[in-house]
Amino acid sequence: MTMRLDYLSIFPGYFDVLDISLLGKAVDNGLVEVHAHDLRDWTHDRHRTVDDTPCGGGAGMVMKPDPWGEAFDGIIGIEPDPSVHVIFPTPSGIPFTQSAAQELSTVERVVFCCGRYEGIDHRVIDYARTMWTVHELSLGDYVLNGGEVAALAITEAVVRLIPGFMGNPESLAEESFSPGQERLLEYPLFTRPVSWRGMDVPEVLMSGHHGRIAEWRREESLLLTRDRRPDLTD
Ligand SMILES: COc1cccc(Cn2ccc3ccc(-c4cc(N)[nH]n4)cc32)c1
Numbered sequence: 001m002t003m004r005l006d007y008l009s010i011f012p013g014y015f016d017v018l019d020i021s022l023l024g025k026a027v028d029n030g031l032v033e034v035h036a037h038d039l040r041d042w043t044h045d046r047h048r049t050v051d052d053t054p055c056g057g058g059a060g061m062v063m064k065p066d067p068w069g070e071a072f073d074g075i076i077g078i079e080p081d082p083s084v085h086v087i088f089p090t091p092s093g094i095p096f097t098q099s100a101a102q103e104l105s106t107v108e109r110v111v112f113c114c115g116r117y118e119g120i121d122h123r124v125i126d127y128a129r130t131m132w133t134v135h136e137l138s139l140g141d142y143v144l145n146g147g148e149v150a151a152l153a154i155t156e157a158v159v160r161l162i163p164g165f166m167g168n169p170e171s172l173a174e175e176s177f178s179p180g181q182e183r184l185l186e187y188p189l190f191t192r193p194v195s196w197r198g199m200d201v202p203e204v205l206m207s208g209h210h211g212r213i214a215e216w217r218r219e220e221s222l223l224l225t226r227d228r229r230p231d232l233t234d
Contacts, residue, residue, distance in 0.1 A: 001162075003032045003108060003162060004032075004035070004110070005159075006037065007111075007112045007148075007151060008039055008071050008111065008112065009036070009038070009151075010038065010116055011146070014036075014149070014151075014152065015152070016036075017152065018152075018155065023156065029164075031165055032159055035075075037075060039067050039068070042067040042074065049064070050063055050067050051063055051064060052064050058118075059118070061117040062117060063115055063120040063121060065123050068120065068121075068124040069127065072128070075111065080131045080132070081131070083133075084110075084111060085104060085134075086110075086111045086131075086132045086134050086135070087112050087134075087151070087154065088136045089144075089154070090115065090136050090147070091141075092138065093135075095138055095140070096139055096157070098177035100137070101154070101157040101158045105159070105162050112154070113128075113147065114146055114147030114148045115146060115147050116146040116147075137154065139153055139154075183232040183233075184225045184232070185225045185228060185232070186221065187217040187224070188224075
């Protein structure tokens with residue numbers, strides 16, 4: 001199955017990075033196909049205007065609905081199709097989680113709508129909901145300047161879960177936040193040299209005693225989780 005990813009943005013150059021590294025490999029081996037689009041290609045005025053002042057007043061500018069609607073018509077089509085998943089990154093979205101990434105990794109088509117300014121005219125999202133499966137997603141409780149960085153983060157979290165993408169899928173299953181895993185933070189990792197700047201790898205990890213190693217790692221994960229993410233231990 002090839003996943004098609006479309007990105008709609010006034011800064012389509014953000015997505016050139018998808019040609020690099022693992023994602024680039026996924027494109028080369030046909031696992032994903034990536035298309036970035038400049039929203040301004042669907043404007044018709046000399047200044048290629050995509051924004052206007054907010055109705056009801058307030059600071060900043062709002063993205064006009066017209067270019068989005070015409071871009072949807074051109075990129076996705078005018079017929080409803082619930083198999084198309086349209087993602088609007090937004091600070092007011094539901095938190096994006098590993099389980100959402102897991103679900104999206106089985107989808108054949110995803111369209112990212114990357115807003116800028118103070119956001120997109122709400123009728124764009126309402127229209128999209130009548131046509132496709134829509135997700136308004138937040139990366140976390142902090143404000144970015146637009147949806148592009150969020151779209152890249154969501155892309156990486158999703159694409160790495162596509163079967164055949166990662167060299168060693170077993171490592172995926174072991175990761176914290178993977179399904180079936182207890183929600184614990186990863187234990188500290190070490191590699192050679194055993195002694196580095198006066199600091200040694202914990203002896204237990206060099207003991208070859210797999211039972212003790214597993215026990216040490218679990219204890220470290222529990223301590224770290226209790227200290228940094230008590231919310232995960234509920
Ligand atoms: C209330 O919405 C906003 C208030 C001030 C500034 C902006 C800027 N902005 C525009 C489009 C856009 C898309 C996503 C995000 C975003 C997502 C997350 N997790 N943080 N920030 C921010 C965005 C939006």
